Amino acid sequence: MPERQRHGSSIGLPLTRRDGPDKVTGAARYSADIRPDGLVHAVMATSTIAKGRVTHLDLAAAEAHPGVIAVMTPDNAPPLAKSPDEKDNPFAFRLNLLQDHTVRYAGQPIAVVVATTLEAATEGAALLSPRYESEAPTIGLGEGGIFTPDSVGAGSPTSDGTGDMEAGLAAADARVTATYETAGQYHNPLEPHCSVAQWDGDRLTLHTPSQALWIAKARLAGFFGIPPENIRVVCHYLGGGFGSKGFLSPPQILGIMAAKLTGRPVKLVTRREQMFGPVGHRSPTRQTLTLGATRDGALTALGHHTLSQTSAYDDFFEASGLVARHLYASPAISTTHEGSRADIGTPIFMRAPGEASGSVAVESALDELALALDIDPLDLRLKNYAEVEPITGRPFSSKALRGCYAQGAERFGWDRRPRAPRAMRDTDGLLVGWGMGTATYPAGMMQGEARATIRADGTALIETAAQDMGQGAWTVLAQIAADGLGLSLDRVTLRIGDSDLPNGGLAGGSTGTATSGTAVHAAAQAVIAQLADLATTDPASPLYGAGNAGVTASEGRLARRDDPARSERFGDILARAGKPSVAAKGQGAGEPASRKTYAMHAHGAVYAEVKVDPDLGQVRVTRLVGAFAAGRIVNPRLVRSQYEGGMIWGLSLALHEHAAHDRRSGRIVNANLADYHVPVSADLPSIETILVEEHDPHVNPLGIKGVGELGITGTAGAIANAVWHATGVRVREIPITLDKLLT
Incomplete structure (x- = not known):
């Protein structure tokens, strides 16, 4: 057990959700429950x-x-x-x-x-x-003309790369060029x-x-x-x-x-069918991957071109090429994007925007290259492991991807995978396939604020306009606060979800905990410093003269570092000072200065097993194992939940979600959750996550990386590769449906 846990820290404990009882009993009031x-x-x-x-x-x-x-x-x-x-x-x-x-x-x-x-x-x-x-509307991808946008995703450059692609391909012993398509996906959270x-x-x-x-x-x-x-x-x-x-x-x-x-x-x-259009979606894409490698599997060239779709009146372009910029080492890399317009609602950010769609294409192409070279897919990825960010040359702030590969492969049993497709069947005669994919997502954070108050009764109040959309903010922010204040969790009250509170930033881009968490941590440190100032400057206090840095907070007391027996309760310090409470604000660091020096990403490896009916083409994912490294883990239980949710969405991307337009009217014909398919529990009998230890001293003061979107990247590619391994059919149009396996 880590040192801080032995001394009462709540960080690292797999606590259940503090908001869970309210949600299961109906006490939680969502927006539509409000009735003025x-x-x-x-x-x-x-x-x-x-x-x-x-x-x-x-x-x-x-x-x-x-x-x-x-x-x-x-x-x-x-x-x-x-x-x-x-x-x-x-x-x-x-x-x-x-x-x-x-x-x-x-x-x-x-x-x-x-x-x-x-x-x-x-x-x-x-x-x-x-x-x-x-x-007459324009609906199809590319039908409205093709152009080069000014930027893609959240302002990323349209093109980026390094080296000479022509020379890299000329030096290759094996080359793969393939085009992959991903379907449009529409936002359908449980709450409209x-x-x-x-x-x-x-x-x-x-x-x-x-x-x-x-x-x-x-x-x-x-x-x-x-x-x-x-x-x-x-x-x-x-x-x-x-x-x-x-x-x-x-x-x-x-x-x-x-x-x-x-x-x-x-x-x-909004009614469910009204979620298809006005509130955004993930654009369909057409991605062309061009890979070259030597006989031993070392990449000599990696090209990734993306065509995505936006509306006729606004600009947002799926940045699918971002994955190729960060993941695999190659002396030559080229990533480019183009856009087209259509008479549709504007696409927007959707879980792992760019990385989700891009990773399925990149991971599928890597497996096609592995087949051409007769190399195990895991060995090919290890051969091209990027020790530094490939295009910029920046070192990673931390990277435990090798551990993810190894621990995931061991748990899954990857070493028993036969190289040839259609080599495994179960007792019912179903074809069995195993595939893998690499997961990656940038570790970012934004500016946020929080306010911490310590009261005379020894309790604390933490306030920040953060949001909990299921990721566990109600719990993890309280854990971070309790750790910073030296209080037990039951002594900390958290207020979030109200714009009258300090700006908690955006719960998006897997930045929520890093953003609001570091602000809460800073506020806790600031209010403890105020309390320490009161005590160490008061001759009546046993802490007098110790100085702010000479005291520590634990179990609702301040104690001298040089003599822990000389301590004082928070409430006694406030009472002697005649104050009912002390309060202080703290700010998250936003983008740290170290980002100019280091590349900051979370990583993982996903292994998938599928079973395919050889006569009907029906695909079932029977097992997923994901191993992920994302810096310091505040709450393992909730992190596993996030990874599992991401992996399930990866399954949805690979096999289910596909918005179908009527080309004549432009209407979406499956604008409901009966025809627009999403996974249910029966679609995934077994899912397992492994938390790979990783320490990052550079990413932010708490060493936290985001986890919410990481699980989806790598998963769809792993499933697509498993389907090929089961059937010998390479489907390049996602989602993979039975008709594509039977043609």
């Missing part, structure tokens, strides 16, 4: 065409419904202080907020009906019976997007599922022309976000506009 006095309900009417304009809405029929209060259209929508097409920051998206009758994509909101009940609002929206002037909006003069209170409360507050201030301090955004519980709730979407703001129009508190909740 006088609440009315809003329902969006959405477009059934993808391009054109609305020419008629039957307002008379809708307004005649006995429960309908108002119908909001572009003709009467409250004016906005700023155009929703204006991008006031690099990560802002253009929003369709009833500013005109133009239709940009199928499923776009074209009106909002407000009524006394949800049923009346739904019926009123149906009565609008819209008519359109429609144009919603808003409960209430105006009090020019003050707005908004309950909405949000991954970034302060970012939401700032954008709303711009739209409605009021100071940010007049806006309170609340989200105590968040039923999944995965990027879709990192930024405001039309349903949230339309609810606020409806509340302004009617002068009543308004609840607007």
Whole structure:
């Protein structure tokens, strides 16, 4: 057991979720559970065409419904202080907020009906019976022309590389060129997007599922022309976000506009089919990999070209080539991206944006190269292990990927894998295949703040506008606080999920714990320093003269380092000073200066077993083993949960999720969870995660790396490789469905 755990630290303990009892008993109140006095309900009417304009809405029929209060259209929508097409920051998206009758994509909101009940609002929206002037939409990837965007993902360069690709390929003994396609995936967290909006003069209170409360507050201030301090955004519980709730979407703001129009508190909740369009998705991609290697498996060239799709009116491009920039050593690397436009809703960040789609292509291509060279896939990856970041040459702040490969392979039994495909069957005659993939995700963090208060009764309050969307922030932030304060966990109260609290940053990009956690740690250190100042400058204290650095905090007491028996309770220090409490703020470091020197990534290895019916082509993943290294682990139980969730999403990417468009209308024909397939428990009988020890002194003061998105990278590629090993059929169009195995 680590030293700090033996002395009472809660960091590293596999504690259960503090918010668990509230969630299972129904005490947790999500945004749609909020019911202010006088609440009315809003329902969006959405477009059934993808391009054109609305020419008629039957307002008379809708307004005649006995429960309908108002119908909001572009003709009467409250004016906005700023155009929703204006991008006031690099990560802002253009929003369709009833500013005109133009239709940009199928499923776009074209009106909002407000009524006394949800049923009346739904019926009123149906009565609008819209008519359109429609144009033929552009839907397919690449059909709207191809161009080079200014940047991809979160502002990454469109192209990057090193060395001479032509020379690298010329020096190769084996070459592989293959094109892989990934389907569009649509955001479908368990909790749909919603808003409960209430105006009090020019003050707005908004309950909405949000991954970034302060970012939401700032954008709303711009739209409605009021100071940010007049806006309170609340989200105590968040039923999944995965990027879709990192930024405001039309349903949230339309609810606020409806509340302004009617002068009543308004609840607007999207229906499941309305999640397909207005709230973002992962773009489909077409990726071409070009690999060259010597006979012993050493890469001589690695090329990765990506074509992704954005909307006709905004820019966001899936950065699939990022994986190839960071993962494998090669003297020549070239990564390029192109984009195309279509009449669809704008794609946005979706769990492991770029890395998820890119890794399935890279890992599949590595296996194709291993086949060409007759080398074991794991041996090929070890042969091209990057000791430094390949393009920049920066050393890694830490990298325990070799341990991930080794521990995962041992647990899985990889050494028993036959080289040839179709060599294993189970007792029922099903083909069995084993595959593997490498996982990687950048270890980032953002700026965040927290406030810590120590009270005279020896308890503490930690406040930060962080969010818990299932990753365990309610628990891990309290653990970090308790460790920094020297208190037991039951003496620490945590307040999060309210924009009136200090800015907790964004719960996204696997940065949440690093961002808000380091802010909480800094606040805890700052308030302990204040307490130490009171004690060490007071002649009546046994700590007098020890100096701030001469005391330590443990079990609700400050003690001298040179004589631990001379100690004093927090409450006694405050009582003698005549203070009911002391408080201090702390800030997370944001991007550390060491990032200029070191490359910072989390890594892992995923091993997959699949079984395939040789007659029907039906694929089942029967076993996943993932071994991951992500710096200091605050709570192993919750980290395993995050890895498992990511691996399940990797399975979903590999075998299930695929949004199908009607090319004539532009509508998504499977906009429901019956036809848009996602995994259920029966789809994965066995999943196992291994936490590989890794210490990182550079990434941030706590040594924490993100874990939420790491599990999805590597998993889809491992499953695709396992399907090839089972069947001998290389499917390059993801998801892998039975029809592609039977052709």
